[in-house]
Amino acid sequence: METAMNFQEQALFKESIQQGIPSVLPQAKPYPADANRAPKRKDILNSDEKQLALRNALRYFPKEWHQELAAEFAQELKDFGRIYMYRFKPSYHMKARSIADYPAKCQQAAAIMLMVENNLDPAVAQHPQELITYGGNGAVFQNWAQYLLSMKYLSEMESDQTLHLYSGHPMGLFPSSTEAPRVVVTNGMMIPNYSRPDDWEKFNALGVTQYGQMTAGSFMYIGPQGIVHGTTITVMNAFRKVLNKGESSKGKIFLTAGLGGMSGAQPKAGNIANCITVCAEVNANAATKRHQQGWVDELIDNMDELVARVKEAQAAEEVVSIAYIGNIVDVWERFFENEVFIHLGSDQTSLHNPWSGGYYPVDISYEESNRLIREEPEVFKVKVQETLRRHADAVNKHTARGTYFFDYGNAFLLEASRAGGDVMAENGIDFKYPSYVQDILGPMCFDYGFGPFRWVCASGKSEDLDKTDAIAASVLEKIMQESPEEIQQQMQDNITWIKDAKQNNLVVGSQARILYADAQGRMEIAKAFNDAINSGEIGPVVLGRDHHDVSGTDSPYRETSNIYDGSRFTADMAIHNVIGDSFRGATWVSIHNGGGVGWGEVTNGGFGMLLDGTADAERKLKSMLLFDVNNGIARRSWARNSEANFAIKREMARTPKLKVTLANLVDDDILNNLSL
Numbered sequence: 001m002e003t004a005m006n007f008q009e010q011a012l013f014k015e016s017i018q019q020g021i022p023s024v025l026p027q028a029k030p031y032p033a034d035a036n037r038a039p040k041r042k043d044i045l046n047s048d049e050k051q052l053a054l055r056n057a058l059r060y061f062p063k064e065w066h067q068e069l070a071a072e073f074a075q076e077l078k079d080f081g082r083i084y085m086y087r088f089k090p091s092y093h094m095k096a097r098s099i100a101d102y103p104a105k106c107q108q109a110a111a112i113m114l115m116v117e118n119n120l121d122p123a124v125a126q127h128p129q130e131l132i133t134y135g136g137n138g139a140v141f142q143n144w145a146q147y148l149l150s151m152k153y154l155s156e157m158e159s160d161q162t163l164h165l166y167s168g169h170p171m172g173l174f175p176s177s178t179e180a181p182r183v184v185v186t187n188g189m190m191i192p193n194y195s196r197p198d199d200w201e202k203f204n205a206l207g208v209t210q211y212g213q214m215t216a217g218s219f220m221y222i223g224p225q226g227i228v229h230g231t232t233i234t235v236m237n238a239f240r241k242v243l244n245k246g247e248s249s250k251g252k253i254f255l256t257a258g259l260g261g262m263s264g265a266q267p268k269a270g271n272i273a274n275c276i277t278v279c280a281e282v283n284a285n286a287a288t289k290r291h292q293q294g295w296v297d298e299l300i301d302n303m304d305e306l307v308a309r310v311k312e313a314q315a316a317e318e319v320v321s322i323a324y325i326g327n328i329v330d331v332w333e334r335f336f337e338n339e340v341f342i343h344l345g346s347d348q349t350s351l352h353n354p355w356s357g358g359y360y361p362v363d364i365s366y367e368e369s370n371r372l373i374r375e376e377p378e379v380f381k382v383k384v385q386e387t388l389r390r391h392a393d394a395v396n397k398h399t400a401r402g403t404y405f406f407d408y409g410n411a412f413l414l415e416a417s418r419a420g421g422d423v424m425a426e427n428g429i430d431f432k433y434p435s436y437v438q439d440i441l442g443p444m445c446f447d448y449g450f451g452p453f454r455w456v457c458a459s460g461k462s463e464d465l466d467k468t469d470a471i472a473a474s475v476l477e478k479i480m481q482e483s484p485e486e487i488q489q490q491m492q493d494n495i496t497w498i499k500d501a502k503q504n505n506l507v508v509g510s511q512a513r514i515l516y517a518d519a520q521g522r523m524e525i526a527k528a529f530n531d532a533i534n535s536g537e538i539g540p541v542v543l544g545r546d547h548h549d550v551s552g553t554d555s556p557y558r559e560t561s562n563i564y565d566g567s568r569f570t571a572d573m574a575i576h577n578v579i580g581d582s583f584r585g586a587t588w589v590s591i592h593n594g595g596g597v598g599w600g601e602v603t604n605g606g607f608g609m610l611l612d613g614t615a616d617a618e619r620k621l622k623s624m625l626l627f628d629v630n631n632g633i634a635r636r637s638w639a640r641n642s643e644a645n646f647a648i649k650r651e652m653a654r655t656p657k658l659k660v661t662l663a664n665l666v667d668d669d670i671l672n673n674l675s676l
């Protein structure tokens with residue numbers, strides 16, 4: 001019976017995909033009552049522009065539907081600030097199926113469909129009805145018509161055609177070649193002068209651009225596993241900076257805030273890094289949810305109790321994560337009074353979005369804050385700024401006692417400085433505290449080429465994932481035997497991670513895995529996967545990576561914040577990366593505006609690549625991965641980063657056809673003696 005049902009569902013699924021926009025107008029339908037809806041967007045269009053937005057939306061549909069759809073879309077625009085075309089959301093279950101289940105003429109297209117669906121799976125996506133995968137506005141497509149048309153094109157695509165996606169809109173299938181990418185994705189590419197946040201509001205409402213975040217609009221999001229791994233690597237390396245060699249992180253405190261979409265990874269990462277994590281969260285529901293889901297061990301809502309519990313954990317050198325329901329500023333202040341020593345401090349509240357609920361003021365209840373946001377936004381802004389100043393003062397008192405504080409990519413230092421907080425260095429230009437990329441990920445990982453290499457087992461089988469874990473571990477162990485001292489620690493951390501990966505239970509949606517590896521590691525793991533596919537040991541594998549990486553992203557306050565030659569405000573590296581990957585064998589490439597830190601603040605890109613066990617796949621993976629990593633190392637080395645200089649020279653010794661321009665270093669004395 002079940003098989004018959006599955007068969008029927010499968011047939012319906014294939015038919016719907018091949019149909020694209022249905023030939024009969026589907027019934028209008030209400031949003032499900034329990035849907036986690038995207039926030040209502042700004043009502044930014046004037047009435048002429050609203051008409052233009054409707055004209056734009058209706059061009060996807062036959063004329064005879066326009067009367068009915070125009071009224072409905074106008075209502076969506078009014079209610080939500082956007083036209084999602086919810087009526088056209090397909091009725092089949094959205095999830096990553098096995099690659100064999102997709103109606104496709106080439107496997108590469110089927111692999112892309114699988115990844116698209118994974119990014120819209122309700123178990124994975126934040127606001128699936130609005131096609132938002134994560135980060136509140138990280139979109140896969142702008143509307144359901146774009147989804148339907150794109151999937152149809154993918155089902156028709158042959159291996160000498162390329163689908164060009166303009167911010168979710170499928171411009172069409174164009175003849176190309178088997179060497180070309182099957183899909184080229186651009187998201188939010190603007191003429192530079194039109195990249196202010198309100199430009200996103202306006203042009204997204206018009207239906208002509210979208211914010212693809214990093215991995216949402218590039219179909220490479222794999223759930224919380226990526227952020228848990230990144231945070232684990234960051235916390236472990238931060239401890240190495242503050243502890244003596246060989247000293248354990250057990251019983252040492254990592255204090256931070258936020259248990260939201262990404263920040264909820266912190267306690268789990270703290271546990272893997274063997275410390276005591278204290279994470280403050282003002283939203284009791286968010287804290288309770290994370291506790292129930294097993295992301296954090298204990299929940300405390302009373303400050304006296306928190307102090308007592310933390311002292312006990314310190315004395316017993318426990319590994320434990322504690323969520324404190326309350327404001328982070330109270331914790332910093334009270335730990336100072338009670339002389340609780342914090343080894344590591346950071347913050348992951350949503351300060352990229354400070355005025356509408358990303359950061360809550362102290363001494364005001366959560367409910368009252370939400371009322372102020374709605375009814376007295378100017379008062380709320382003042383309260384947030386007061387809190388940021390207090391927050392900075394409390395952090396400063398602890399760092400004077402020896403706490404190591406770092407900004408974890410959430411714009412804490414930027415907003416604290418804008419609020420007049422005491423966070424500036426003596427030169428008045430830099431911040432007092434480093435960002436995690438400046439101090440940790442940049443010099444310890446990115447400059448050596450270590451970054452977030454990920455893969456998805458396209459068969460959908462968990463046994464395949466287990467086999468790839470084992471293959472990756474044995475490849476890394478073999479490479480490590482001959483690795484130089486400089487990268488031994490990174491190799492070991494990732495070998496430990498991959499060996500424990502299954503027991504950390506982080507798979508949500510597709511059978512995906514992540515680890516950090518350098519160019520050699522990525523290439524050798526990929527080749528070993530391709531060999532295993534060829535011998536029939538495992539099914540096909542999709543390779544990819546986060547955009548938060550060595551080469552793909554130019555982001556002056558994050559990924560490229562440790563570039564000090566003035567070029568961190570340029571975006572040449574990210575553009576070269578996407579172009580370079582596209583003619584070296586990527587199955588799809590993507591380039592976005594604003595991923596991670598906000599519209600206009602970053603240019604970020606990535607790729608996807610299907611390994612199918614063929615000799616062609618081996619040739620492509622070697623060519624593309626070598627460039628994908630070393631493009632960034634070359635740029636980092638030219639910026640005079642010594643770790644990158646070491647790494648690129650090593651790569652040139654290994655790869656005779658690679659010839660990179662190296663920087664000559666001028667002595668400081670020569671420059672200091674000039675009167676400039």
Ligand SMILES: NC(=O)c1ccc[n+]([C@@H]2O[C@H](COP(=O)([O-])OP(=O)(O)OC[C@H]3O[C@@H](n4cnc5c(N)ncnc54)[C@H](O)[C@@H]3O)[C@@H](O)[C@H]2O)c1
Pocket residue numbers: 135227230257258259260261262263264280281282283286326327328329348349350351352353357358359360361362408409410411548596597
């Ligand atoms: N470093 C990285 O690799 C990385 C990756 C992703 C996101 N980020 C950044 O991290 C931030 C958090 O992202 P998210 O998706 O988890 O956001 P989110 O909005 O889902 O979660 C933030 C949480 O902080 C809580 N909060 C706000 N003010 C607080 C306060 N004063 N005290 C205690 N709790 C408070 C909120 O209630 C919320 O639950 C964002 O700014 C994001 O850009 C960094």
